[in-house]
Amino acid sequence: MADSRDEPSRQEDLDWLYRRAPGDGAAGAPRAAPATNIANDADIRRRERAFLEQRRRRQAAQQDRRGGPERDLRAGAQPAAPAPRAPGADWAHREPVAPVAPAPGRRRHGPDGRIRRSPVRRTLRAVLVPVLAWLLFTLVTPIHAWSAMTTIGWEPSYAGRVGNQPGTAILLVGSDSRDGLSEEERNELGTGEAEGQRTDSIMLLYTPPSGESVLISIPRDSYVTVPGYGRTKINAAYSYGGAELLTETVEQATGLRIDGFMEVGFAGFADIVDAVGGVDVCLDEPMADEKANIDLPAGCQTLNGSDALGYVRHRYGDAEGDLGRARRQREVIAQIATRLKRPSTVLNPVRWWTVTHALAGAVSRGDGMGVLTMAQMTRGVLSVSGGSGASLQVPLETTNGWSDDGTESVVIWDSERASAMFEDLSRGDTSNIAQYAG
Incomplete structure (x- = not known):
C-alpha cells in the first residue's frame, strides 16, 4: 500500500532513523550510506521497533490535535489526510536509542556469523574432560577387578559368634596348596609335591574408624584351640575345615569378629609381584634355602615373582625361624602396596588396568565382601605401607614351646599382652599399639 504521508514527513522519518541532520542532501540526490553503530541483527530489530513506536505516537498526537479522527470516524466522517509538516518540526524532541549490549554470558557471533567461544572456556573444557574421564576410569577399574575375583565361602555360623567391633578386620591368608599347578610351575616355584592345603x-589387617591401621602376623605354628579338634597348630585349622574353620579359630583366639577374607596361593603371589614390577630387598648376608627354592646373594636387589616367593617362604637357616618369615611377608606386602600407588602405575591407564586385574586373577576373596569392605582394606594396607600404620606380630611368650603331648614344637602366645592388644582393637583403639611390638 502506498504511503499516504507527504514527502517532507517521510524524509524527516528517514533522517531520524539514520541519524542525519534535517535537510542534509538535496531531494532526490543520492545519499551517502548512513554511518551506524548497529552491532547485530537484534539491535537493528530493536531500532525498527523503537522507530515504529515513535511514529505511532506522533501520528496519534497529530490526530488528537486535529480534533480526534476516531470520534469523526464513529460519526461517519472520512479520516482526514495528515497535514503536511515542515521538515525537522519535532526533530529536537526525539531521543536517540542507545545500542543494546550483549547479555552477560551469551555467545557472540564473529564477523563470519559463527559463534565465538571464550578461550578460557575452551581451555577449561580441554583440561577438565580428560581429567574427569581419567578419575572415572581410575575408580571403576579396581571395582571391576574386584567383581571379577574368584570367591570362596569363609564366614562361620557357630553359636555365640563374636559380635561386631568398630572398624574392619580382614583375615589375609597365604595358602600352600599346590592344586592347579603344573609340574613345570611346581619346579619353577619350588613348591614341592606336598598334598593337602595349609596356611x-x-x-x-585391622582398620579402625580413625587412627592408624595395624597389620598383625599370626605365626602359623601358634598353639591355639581349633574348635572340634582341641589344641593344635593354627595352620591345621585350614586343612581340617577350610576358610570357615580357620576364621572361627582366629575369632575365638582373638575375640575379634572377622569382616572379610582374602587368600592367595603360591602362583598367585608370584604373579602379583611380577605384575607390580618386582620387590626390592637388601640382604646383609646370602640367603640359601633349598626347601624354599631360594639362593640369593648379599646386597640390595630386585626380586621377581618366583624369587620373592622363596624370600617370604624361607625359614630354615633363619635365626628367627617362622618369625623372620612373618616379618618378610609383611615387608613384601607393604612393598606391593607402595608400588601399586606409584604415579607411574595409577596415571597410566593401561598399566593400571593390567595390574589391578592381575591382582584380581591371583587373589580369592570371601563370598559376600562388598566394595566398602574393599575400600577399608585398601585404606588399611596403604596406611601400613606408607608408614602411618603399624606392622607387628602377636606378642609371644616363646617360639620354642611344645604341644601338650610333647610331640610338636609350637609357638606360645604371651596370653596377657595378646589379650590386652586384642581388647584395645575390639574398642577401635590403636593408639597404644606400638607397645605390643617386639
Whole structure:
C-alpha cells in the first residue's frame, strides 16, 4: 500500500532513523550510506521497533490535535489526510536509542556469523574432560577387578559368634596348596609335591574408624584351640575345615569378629609381584634355602615373582625361624602396596588396568565382601605401607614351646599382652599399639 504521508514527513522519518541532520542532501540526490553503530541483527530489530513506536505516537498526537479522527470516524466522517509538516518540526524532541549490549554470558557471533567461544572456556573444557574421564576410569577399574575375583565361602555360623567391633578386620591368608599347578610351575616355584592345603601365612589387617591401621602376623605354628579338634597348630585349622574353620579359630583366639577374607596361593603371589614390577630387598648376608627354592646373594636387589616367593617362604637357616618369615611377608606386602600407588602405575591407564586385574586373577576373596569392605582394606594396607600404620606380630611368650603331648614344637602366645592388644582393637583403639611390638 502506498504511503499516504507527504514527502517532507517521510524524509524527516528517514533522517531520524539514520541519524542525519534535517535537510542534509538535496531531494532526490543520492545519499551517502548512513554511518551506524548497529552491532547485530537484534539491535537493528530493536531500532525498527523503537522507530515504529515513535511514529505511532506522533501520528496519534497529530490526530488528537486535529480534533480526534476516531470520534469523526464513529460519526461517519472520512479520516482526514495528515497535514503536511515542515521538515525537522519535532526533530529536537526525539531521543536517540542507545545500542543494546550483549547479555552477560551469551555467545557472540564473529564477523563470519559463527559463534565465538571464550578461550578460557575452551581451555577449561580441554583440561577438565580428560581429567574427569581419567578419575572415572581410575575408580571403576579396581571395582571391576574386584567383581571379577574368584570367591570362596569363609564366614562361620557357630553359636555365640563374636559380635561386631568398630572398624574392619580382614583375615589375609597365604595358602600352600599346590592344586592347579603344573609340574613345570611346581619346579619353577619350588613348591614341592606336598598334598593337602595349609596356611603358609596368616595375617590380620585391622582398620579402625580413625587412627592408624595395624597389620598383625599370626605365626602359623601358634598353639591355639581349633574348635572340634582341641589344641593344635593354627595352620591345621585350614586343612581340617577350610576358610570357615580357620576364621572361627582366629575369632575365638582373638575375640575379634572377622569382616572379610582374602587368600592367595603360591602362583598367585608370584604373579602379583611380577605384575607390580618386582620387590626390592637388601640382604646383609646370602640367603640359601633349598626347601624354599631360594639362593640369593648379599646386597640390595630386585626380586621377581618366583624369587620373592622363596624370600617370604624361607625359614630354615633363619635365626628367627617362622618369625623372620612373618616379618618378610609383611615387608613384601607393604612393598606391593607402595608400588601399586606409584604415579607411574595409577596415571597410566593401561598399566593400571593390567595390574589391578592381575591382582584380581591371583587373589580369592570371601563370598559376600562388598566394595566398602574393599575400600577399608585398601585404606588399611596403604596406611601400613606408607608408614602411618603399624606392622607387628602377636606378642609371644616363646617360639620354642611344645604341644601338650610333647610331640610338636609350637609357638606360645604371651596370653596377657595378646589379650590386652586384642581388647584395645575390639574398642577401635590403636593408639597404644606400638607397645605390643617386639
